[in-house]
Amino acid sequence: MESSSQLFIGLMSGSSLDGIDAALIQIENSQCNLLHAQLHPIPQKLKTLLDSLTRPGENELEKMCQADVELGITLSDAVNNLLKNTNLSAENITAIGSHGHTLRHYPETHATTLQIGDANQIVERTGITTVADLRRRDMAAGGQGAPLLPAFHQYLFNNNSNRVILNIGGIANVTCLSAEKNIPVTGFDTGTGNALMNAWIHHCQRKELDEAGAWARSGKLISPLLAEMLNHSFLKQPPPKSTGRDTFHLDWLRSLINSQTLRNEDIQATLLEFTARSISDAISTHFAIAEEVLICGGGVHNDFLLQRLKQLLEDKTVCSTEVYGINPDWVEAMAFAWFAYQTMQGKSSNLPAVTGASHPVILGGIYPA
Numbered sequence: 001m002e003s004s005s006q007l008f009i010g011l012m013s014g015s016s017l018d019g020i021d022a023a024l025i026q027i028e029n030s031q032c033n034l035l036h037a038q039l040h041p042i043p044q045k046l047k048t049l050l051d052s053l054t055r056p057g058e059n060e061l062e063k064m065c066q067a068d069v070e071l072g073i074t075l076s077d078a079v080n081n082l083l084k085n086t087n088l089s090a091e092n093i094t095a096i097g098s099h100g101h102t103l104r105h106y107p108e109t110h111a112t113t114l115q116i117g118d119a120n121q122i123v124e125r126t127g128i129t130t131v132a133d134l135r136r137r138d139m140a141a142g143g144q145g146a147p148l149l150p151a152f153h154q155y156l157f158n159n160n161s162n163r164v165i166l167n168i169g170g171i172a173n174v175t176c177l178s179a180e181k182n183i184p185v186t187g188f189d190t191g192t193g194n195a196l197m198n199a200w201i202h203h204c205q206r207k208e209l210d211e212a213g214a215w216a217r218s219g220k221l222i223s224p225l226l227a228e229m230l231n232h233s234f235l236k237q238p239p240p241k242s243t244g245r246d247t248f249h250l251d252w253l254r255s256l257i258n259s260q261t262l263r264n265e266d267i268q269a270t271l272l273e274f275t276a277r278s279i280s281d282a283i284s285t286h287f288a289i290a291e292e293v294l295i296c297g298g299g300v301h302n303d304f305l306l307q308r309l310k311q312l313l314e315d316k317t318v319c320s321t322e323v324y325g326i327n328p329d330w331v332e333a334m335a336f337a338w339f340a341y342q343t344m345q346g347k348s349s350n351l352p353a354v355t356g357a358s359h360p361v362i363l364g365g366i367y368p369a
Contacts, residue, residue, distance in 0.1 A: 004028055006094040007035070009082065009128070010337030011075050013101040013117060014169045017047050018198070018208060018298060022078045023333035024086060027341050032156065036086050037330040040078035046070050053103045054245045064103065064116065071101055072121030079126045090127035090369070097340030097364075098122060098132045099332075105244035107144040112136065119367045127369050131340040134364040138350040143357030146242035150175035150187035150354045152335035156326065158185075163292040164283055165321070167332065168299025170195035170245060172279050175354075176287040184353035186286070188239035191232070191278040192248040194299050197271045199250050204264045210272075213304025219269030228256050229274045230281075239286065240356035272305055280312035292317045296328035339363055 005028035012021040020040040026033045042050075049067045053060060075098055083089065100115030107113065119132035135145035153165040153175040165175040172193035176186045194209065201210045210216055234243050257267070283290060293316050299305055300320050310318045321328045342349040348360035 006341065007088070007092055008094055008337040008340050009079055009096045010333040010335065010340065011078060011096060011098040011117075012333040012336055013042070013071065013075070013099065014298070014332065017042060017050060017170070020075060020078045021330060021333035022082045023330045023337055024082060024088075025334055025337045027338070032334065032338055034327065034330060034334055036082065037327070037333060038082060038085065040074070040081060042074060043070075046074065050101055050103070054249060055251065068116040068118045069121060071116055072118030073125065075100075075117050076122050076125035079122065079128065083126075093128045095340040095344050095366075096122060096126065096128050096130040097134070097336035097338070097343075098130055099134060099336045100132060102244050104246050105146065105242065107139065107146070107242055111139050113139060113145045119365070123367045123369055129344075129369045130367045131343045131364040132367065134336070134339055137361045137363050138355050138357045141350075141352075141357040141359055141361050143350060143352065143355030144240050144242040145355065147173040147175075147187050147189055147354065148339070148350065148363070149173060149332065149335050150185050151349045151351050152331075152338050153177070153187070154185045154351070155338065156331075157294065157321075157324070161291060162287075162289045163294060164287055164290045166279065166283075166293050166295045166297075168193040168275075168279075168295060168297040168302075168305070169332065170198070171243060171248070172275065172297075172299070173242075174279070174282060174287070176290065185351055186239060187351070187354040188282070188286075189242045190282040191235055191243065192271075192275055193297065194275075194302070195245050196248055196250075196253060197268060197275065197302075200253065200264075200268055200271055203250060204268075209298075210268060210302070213272060213302040215265055216268045216272040217304045219263065219265030219267070221273055222262060222266050222270045225256060225262070225267070225270050226273055226277070229270070230277060235278055235281070240354060242355075272302075273308065275299075276305055276308035276312055280309060283313060283316075290316055292319075294319065294321045294324070296321045296326070296331040298329070300328040
């Protein structure tokens with residue numbers, strides 16, 4: 001390994017709560033390579049606590065403090081386990097980029113967002129410099145603090161063609177890359193991704209996810225319910241815009257179902273269609289010239305969702321980032337490792353055209369080892 005190369009670890013606890021993505025990347029001569037990645041489990045009690053904190057509740061400040069420390073410890077465990085599996089030590093790693101777990105996101109009302117997962121715990125337990133709190137500097141500059149991924153998507157996937165990078169995590173977001181060099185990169189959250197589908201199957205069957213969309217495929221679309229979902233005010237907002245599980249959650253779904261007697265699998269089918277339609281409508285409205293849609297994130301494994309997206313976006317090539325040699329499961333974690341690199345280099349990594357910030361900023365706080 002040449003002396004100019006540096007190793008970074010990215011940690012991502014997504015809104016799907018399916019675990020902590022930990023990715024080890026090497027940056028050498030401005031090139032980013034994924035060396036190793038793994039999924040680290042989140043203890044069930046902590047999952048339940050984190051889920052409850054996305055909405056107002058009793059004694060939530062004390063619970064948040066508890067979850068902040070517990071998640072920091074779990075994130076540390078993810079790093080130490082990765083080091084063990086790669087035969088590396090703390091001294092080999094330049095920095096960790098930790099996204100933390102989003103509890104609240106208020107870009108319009110309070111111009112703030114909250115990601116927890118105590119970086120002090122990470123530094124103490126790993127001995128590695130950590131970059132965290134990566135969204136609020138953009139918000140201080142007038143931005144939404146999200147989505148941040150478009151900057152990394154531009155770095156990784158820009159090839160002078162009209163393409164969309166679609167990340168389907170708990171929340172779905174798109175990056176629009178134009179073939180015209182004078183057209184800036186744009187991107188925004190489209191709405192729910194996997195979050196509502198995962199929450200509903202967990203509520204009904206205690207399963208973490210709908211494997212390949214099989215349960216949704218067994219149901220029938222409830223057109224009036226879908227129409228109500230698609231009437232959500234967020235979908236009508238112009239970019240820049242961002243959202244979270246504090247907006248799209250089970251209580252919102254229950255308010256739409258109300259006292260109707262509906263089959264559970266039909267509700268799941270409708271939730272999948274809602275995800276597919278909100279994504280396809282956003283792409284068709286804001287970047288219809290896209291010739292290709294590259295998908296990453298956990299949603300890439302939902303075969304029924306991908307089938308619907310291909311049908312709805314029939315004039316475009318819809319495929320996984322895997323076709324370009326980029327594993328779709330680890331793009332987000334890679335991105336936060338790259339953000340750590342950018343911050344340690346004193347470089348900005350927000351895109352004002354995406355977030356609405358008044359200028360580029362260096363993201364995050366640095367917690368030295």
